Amino acid sequence: MHRRQFLRVTGGGVVLAATAGCSTALPAEALAAWQGPSAGEQDVRRWILSYAILAPHSHNLQSWRVDLRTPGEILLYCDLTRLLPQTDPFSRQILMSQGTFLELLDLAARERGQRAEITLFPAGEFGPERPDERPVARIVLRPDAAVTRDPLFAQILRRRTNREAYEARLPEPAAIRAVLQATDGQPFRVDVTRGDAAELAAHRAIAAEAWRLELTTPRTLMESYHYLRIGPREIAAHRDGISLNSPMVRFADAVGLFDRTQTPAPDDANVRRQIEDFQGKLAATPAFYWLVSEGNGRVAQVQAGRAYVRAQLAATAQGLSMQPLSQALQEYPEQAGPYARVHALLQAPAPRFTVQMWARIGHAPAIAPSPRRGLPAQLMA
Numbered sequence: 001m002h003r004r005q006f007l008r009v010t011g012g013g014v015v016l017a018a019t020a021g022c023s024t025a026l027p028a029e030a031l032a033a034w035q036g037p038s039a040g041e042q043d044v045r046r047w048i049l050s051y052a053i054l055a056p057h058s059h060n061l062q063s064w065r066v067d068l069r070t071p072g073e074i075l076l077y078c079d080l081t082r083l084l085p086q087t088d089p090f091s092r093q094i095l096m097s098q099g100t101f102l103e104l105l106d107l108a109a110r111e112r113g114q115r116a117e118i119t120l121f122p123a124g125e126f127g128p129e130r131p132d133e134r135p136v137a138r139i140v141l142r143p144d145a146a147v148t149r150d151p152l153f154a155q156i157l158r159r160r161t162n163r164e165a166y167e168a169r170l171p172e173p174a175a176i177r178a179v180l181q182a183t184d185g186q187p188f189r190v191d192v193t194r195g196d197a198a199e200l201a202a203h204r205a206i207a208a209e210a211w212r213l214e215l216t217t218p219r220t221l222m223e224s225y226h227y228l229r230i231g232p233r234e235i236a237a238h239r240d241g242i243s244l245n246s247p248m249v250r251f252a253d254a255v256g257l258f259d260r261t262q263t264p265a266p267d268d269a270n271v272r273r274q275i276e277d278f279q280g281k282l283a284a285t286p287a288f289y290w291l292v293s294e295g296n297g298r299v300a301q302v303q304a305g306r307a308y309v310r311a312q313l314a315a316t317a318q319g320l321s322m323q324p325l326s327q328a329l330q331e332y333p334e335q336a337g338p339y340a341r342v343h344a345l346l347q348a349p350a351p352r353f354t355v356q357m358w359a360r361i362g363h364a365p366a367i368a369p370s371p372r373r374g375l376p377a378q379l380m381a
């Protein structure tokens with residue numbers, strides 16, 4: 001271990017946020033899904049689903065349960081054991097994460113000349129409080145010569161949520177246009193900051209405060225800790241959650257300097273460093289993206305997820321990275337201030353409007369993909 005790193009650890013400072021950037025290679029079995037479908041895959045549904053499971057999902061929970069037992073049909077359910085009741089009390093982000101899956105499914109179906117007929121909530125829509133056992137979607141695939149391929153398909157294997165520090169240079173206007181055009185015609189208002197200093201300062205301040213609140217609210221911090229996977233053994237065993245694999249964090253975990261079972265004190269050095277680290281990343285972030293819906297029903301949430309992943313794929317094609325900033329959009333009481341402020345900043349007064357996605361966007365160093373459980377783990381018996 002580098003001496004300075006060692007001193008930081010032994011001095012009590014375990015850096016979590018920073019480690020997202022310096023993790024060593026993840027175990028191969030956790031990344032196998034990023035090879036795409038196996039060359040000999042005969043079942044078109046499995047071929048398509050091998051791409052859908054690469055969708056972004058809040059906390060990488062991959063709450064997709066797939067029923068293939070009826071020939072010619074795919075039923076998508078939400079895994080009710082993979083929710084985030086503290087940070088996402090009404091499962092808005094979980095529903096968005098069903099949408100990201102459906103969009104990649106649709107792109108992959110087009111690639112195979114199939115029209116994916118997607119019926120949302122075929123047994124009725126979830127209530128506003130929580131998802132239930134009813135399916136999120138029924139998908140029927142129909143071969144259709146008229147179906148058009150979408151160039152965004154080519155970005156599925158390249159897309160990453162990038163938590164690194166972004167370069168200060170502004171994204172090129174043409175690149176931003178491509179990101180916004182990816183959701184043309186959809187019932188959302190989308191936009192990106194264009195470098196106005198006061199506007200950027202307002203975005204950064206709200207995101208920093210929301211992040212601080214999340215890390216200093218014990219139950220929301222502990223929910224995130226629950227989904228941390230530290231070191232190759234945990235990462236390979238779970239293949240979900242947020243992976244931390246830097247030597248420093250693994251060491252701290254191994255010697256008990258980082259205890260995930262205890263709520264840290266509000267002035268805890270590790271928490272403080274995470275807050276500062278993220279402030280630094282926000283300060284360097286050159287631009288912010290947002291997606292606003294009118295209304296906040298379950299269908300709007302799913303469609304917002306579909307739209308967001310299209311924007312992220314388009315950004316990928318333009319050489320841009322994105323990272324959602326969900327904290328201020330979360331509906332738990334401690335976030336009421338940042339929630340109101342971000343809705344005011346984006347001229348989306350609640351409850352009529354909902355900021356479904358807010359993300360930083362810019363040029364960033366290349367990173368490895370995040371783990372996936374793999375299709376067999378998501379299929380219902």
Ligand SMILES: Cc1cc2nc3c(=O)[nH]c(=O)nc-3n(C[C@H](O)[C@H](O)[C@H](O)COP(=O)(O)O)c2cc1C
Binds near residue numbers: 054055057060160327
């Ligand atoms: C609705 C939604 C909300 C998300 N919120 C955050 C967030 O607040 N911070 C973050 O770093 N990533 C966020 N993500 C990204 C996920 O953590 C990421 O998709 C997951 O870890 C898998 O990584 P990948 O996107 O690189 O495949 C969000 C993703 C979705 C779909």
